[in-house]
Amino acid sequence: AQRVTQPEKLLSVFKGAPVELKCNYSYSGSPELFWYVQYSRQRLQLLLRHISRESIKGFTADLNKGETSFHLKKPFAQEEDSAMYYCALSYGSSNTGKLIFGQGTTLQVKP
C-alpha cells in the first residue's frame, strides 16, 4: 500500500543554517510527489512538485527513486520559513486528485 513518512515532527534550526526536511515514500507505481506548506493562520498551499524540478523560496527537492525519498532542502533558513510542511504523494489512476500525506514536520527557524 502507498505510504508517506516524515520521520521528524519538529525540526528546529537557527536562521542561516541549512535545512533538510525528510520524506520517504512507498508506492508501487510511478510516484508523483509534492511538498505543501501551511504558514500560521494560512491555508495549506503547494510549495513545489518534483515533476517541475523547480526552486521555490529557495527550497528544492529531488526525487530519489532508489532510496524512495523526496527530501526538502534549503541552504540558508529564514525566519519566515517557519511553518508546517507536508510531503504528499499522488496515487491511483491519473486525474483524480487523490493525495496521501505524511504526518507533517514543523520547521522552527530561530533568530
Added chain:
Amino acid sequence: NAGVTQTPKFQVLKTGQSMTLQCAQDMNHEYMSWYRQDPGMGLRLIHYSVGAGITDQGEVPNGYNVSRSTTEDFPLRLLSAAPSQTSVYFCASSSAGTSGDTQYFGPGTRLTVL
C-alpha cells in the same frame, strides 16, 4: 476569485447530531476532495469527486456522506457525529489535466464533537 471557501469555520456538536460542512469553489475545477487533519497523522482523504454526479471514497470514508450536484459545491455530511470525528476538515479542488495537478485548499473547518 474567492478560491475555495468553507463554512462554518468552527462547529461544536453533540454526539449523535448531524450536520453538513459546506465547500464551494469558483475556479471551475472538476476535482474536489475532503480531508481531515489530525495531530500526528497528517491529512487523510475522506471522499473525493472527479466531476458533478461522480463521487468515490478515500481512505477514511466511514461516517461521512458526500454528493456533487454542481461543479461548484461539494458538501460533506456527518450523519451521526462521534467524538472520533473531532478534527479539522479541509476541502480542496484541482483542475482536470495531467495527474498531480496543484490542489487548492480551503481555510478549514474546526469541528469538535462532545
